[in-house]
Amino acid sequence: MPLLEIKHLTHWxxxxxxxxxxxxxxxxxxxxxxxxxNGAGKTTVFNLVxxxxxxxxxxxxxxxxxxxxKRPHEIARMGIGRTFQNLRLWTHLTALDNIKVAFYSQIxxxxxxAFFNTRARREEEERIDHEARNLMKMLxxxxxxxxxxxxxxxxxxxxxxxxxxxxxxPRLLLLDxxxxxxSPAEMRETMDFILFIREKFNLTIWLIExxxxxxxxxxxxxxxxxxGETIAEGPPKEIQRHPEVIKAYxxxxxxx
Amino acid sequence: xxxxxxxxxxxxxxxxYYALIALGYSMVYSILMLFNFAHGDVFMVATYIGYFVAVxxxxxxxxxxxxxxxxxxxxxxLILTMFLASFVGIGVELVAYRPLRDAPRASAAITGxxxxxxxxxxxxxxxGASRKDFPLLIPPITFTIGPVHVTNLKLLTLAMAxxxxxLLHLFISRTKIGMAMRAMSFDYAVVPLMGIPMNTIIVFTxxxxxxxxxxxxILFGMAYPVLDPYMGVLIGWKAxxxxxxxxxxxxxGAVVGGFLLGFIEILVAATLPSTMRDLIAYSIVLLILTxxxxxxxxxxxxxxxxx
Numbered sequence: 091m092p093l094l095e096i097k098h099l100t101h102w103x104x105x106x107x108x109x110x111x112x113x114x115x116x117x118x119x120x121x122x123x124x125x126x127x128n129g130a131g132k133t134t135v136f137n138l139v140x141x142x143x144x145x146x147x148x149x150x151x152x153x154x155x156x157x158x159x160k161r162p163h164e165i166a167r168m169g170i171g172r173t174f175q176n177l178r179l180w181t182h183l184t185a186l187d188n189i190k191v192a193f194y195s196q197i198x199x200x201x202x203x204a205f206f207n208t209r210a211r212r213e214e215e216e217r218i219d220h221e222a223r224n225l226m227k228m229l230x231x232x233x234x235x236x237x238x239x240x241x242x243x244x245x246x247x248x249x250x251x252x253x254x255x256x257x258x259x260p261r262l263l264l265l266d267x268x269x270x271x272x273s274p275a276e277m278r279e280t281m282d283f284i285l286f287i288r289e290k291f292n293l294t295i296w297l298i299e300x301x302x303x304x305x306x307x308x309x310x311x312x313x314x315x316x317x318g319e320t321i322a323e324g325p326p327k328e329i330q331r332h333p334e335v336i337k338a339y340x341x342x343x344x345x346x
Numbered sequence: 347x348x349x350x351x352x353x354x355x356x357x358x359x360x361x362x363y364y365a366l367i368a369l370g371y372s373m374v375y376s377i378l379m380l381f382n383f384a385h386g387d388v389f390m391v392a393t394y395i396g397y398f399v400a401v402x403x404x405x406x407x408x409x410x411x412x413x414x415x416x417x418x419x420x421x422x423x424l425i426l427t428m429f430l431a432s433f434v435g436i437g438v439e440l441v442a443y444r445p446l447r448d449a450p451r452a453s454a455a456i457t458g459x460x461x462x463x464x465x466x467x468x469x470x471x472x473x474g475a476s477r478k479d480f481p482l483l484i485p486p487i488t489f490t491i492g493p494v495h496v497t498n499l500k501l502l503t504l505a506m507a508x509x510x511x512x513l514l515h516l517f518i519s520r521t522k523i524g525m526a527m528r529a530m531s532f533d534y535a536v537v538p539l540m541g542i543p544m545n546t547i548i549v550f551t552x553x554x555x556x557x558x559x560x561x562x563x564i565l566f567g568m569a570y571p572v573l574d575p576y577m578g579v580l581i582g583w584k585a586x587x588x589x590x591x592x593x594x595x596x597x598x599g600a601v602v603g604g605f606l607l608g609f610i611e612i613l614v615a616a617t618l619p620s621t622m623r624d625l626i627a628y629s630i631v632l633l634i635l636t637x638x639x640x641x642x643x644x645x646x647x648x649x650x651x652x653x
Contacts, residue, residue, distance in 0.1 A: 141538075161538065161543070161544075162538030162544075163538040163540075163543045163544065166540065166541045167541040172539055174536070178533055178535065178536045180533060183532075191525065191526075191529050192540045194522065194540050194541055194542050195542075199522075204516070204517075204521040204522070204524075205516055205520065255539070
């Protein structure tokens with residue numbers, strides 16, 4: 091059974107068809123790439139899958155359950171995590187606190203516990219603190235736990251955002267341009283990082299990227315969107331030579 | 347000097363009303379970036395609810411169906427009114443704002459104004475034009491501290507306001523929902539990704555703000571016992587000014603703004619002819635905002651994005 095299956099997904103913004111007849115079968119453990127020029131509808135697909143938009147047509151099936159039209163928090167709880175192209179962290183909070191918010195669904199103490207600071211609350215807070223720090227340690231960012239996010243280097247902020255997504259214990263992680271604004275060296279490090287978290291957390295990863303080298307090196311299968319249509323699909327080697335893709339990407343291909 | 351000390355208590359009393367109501371504006375703004383212009387009328391409806399609850403309880407007590415002392419009636423009235431008022435706020439959210447969640451903020455704000463007018467006229471239609479007198483729940487006692495006279499009601503108002511603000515602080519800083527409220531106030535869109543149900547948090551925010559307005563309504567009704575359907579308009583606008591003065595969306599700012607407004611008003615009234623009170627008082631507010639356009643504790647929200 092595929093982890094995620096999308097059938098005939100179509101989305102209109104008023105009179106604009108942002109995504110048309112998008113199909114996908116994602117097997118557990120895969121790293122899948124979604125590429126395409128600016129405005130191709132890639133982020134729209136992510137917004138549809140995570141419930142931020144309700145699709146005009148089509149079905150989204152996650153772990154055998156139809157999640158079409160479900161609300162974002164329900165989908166998040168079912169096991170789809172996500173990061174954003176332009177980081178969406180709570181920049182004035184510490185890295186640790188950002189991650190702790192993601193443990194929300196696990197908080198069990200009620201009003202009384204909160205107001206009277208009962209032992210149950212203290213223990214639970216301690217457990218969450220411990221788990222969040224552990225997660226940061228696993229990702230090699232624990233030394234930044236008490237830093238306010240806005241003061242952290244960009245690459246570390248990216249990792250904090252991924253850590254926050256991992257804290258919700260997802261099965262599927264959607265990464266929207268994880269290397270945006272990164273140097274080539276940082277980009278290579280991010281590739282290793284993504285491979286590492288896939289292993290460690292038993293994840294399936296679906297990512298949007300612009301940098302061809304990155305997608306080609308990381309993904310087993312790539313889908314190409316242009317003006318909301320899937321224009322090509324296949325393993326990296328094929329995609330690289332695909333005439334439609336070269337046409338759509340003309341400017342950017344030369345650069346690489 | 348004695349005059350000034352005397353006025354200090356008046357300022358604190360009015361500051362308490364403004365602050366309690368301003369909190370409702372700020373809390374909603376902080377998570378939805380929406381000015382809930384129906385909030386003054388939520389205060390009005392809550393005061394009427396308080397009136398009916400108090401009259402009802404006093405009636406039961408006088409029939410000796412319930413052996414309630416006056417203090418017990420006051421406490422019960424306060425709790426019941428806050429509880430019922432929260433549903434008024436929730437109703438406004440469900441009917442007026444939720445369907446417009448993705449509409450431009452201006453549409454939602456105008457809808458709020460209309461809901462306010464609806465509530466005023468609905469109360470007018472239901473209860474007629476005759477004014478209601480809020481019952482005397484606590485017999486007035488005047489304490490004399492040196493040259494200053496203070497009523498027990500002023501002290502009660504002040505104590506209640508600070509007590510409720512402290513509880514609100516605990517709620518926001520310690521509970522799960524409070525944490526989600528804080529997270530939403532900084533970045534609204536990513537909150538559901540943490541598995542947090544956004545609508546639940548929004549409902550709680552409206553409920554809390556309206557409960558505080560309900561408490562303000564009881565305290566106000568006991569001090570100024572004549573109720574009419576338009577009583578929420580001016581005090582609502584002034585509390586809104588207090589929220590802006592303190593800084594849009596800032597909880598602490600709403601409290602400071604409320605008391606500051608109380609002080610400015612009372613001090614102007616104490617030193618100048620009373621007809622000039624609001625003219626001068628709000629000129630001062632305008633001047634403050636000229637130099638601090640985001641209010642005293644407001645931040646520039648330009649960085650806050652929506653999906």
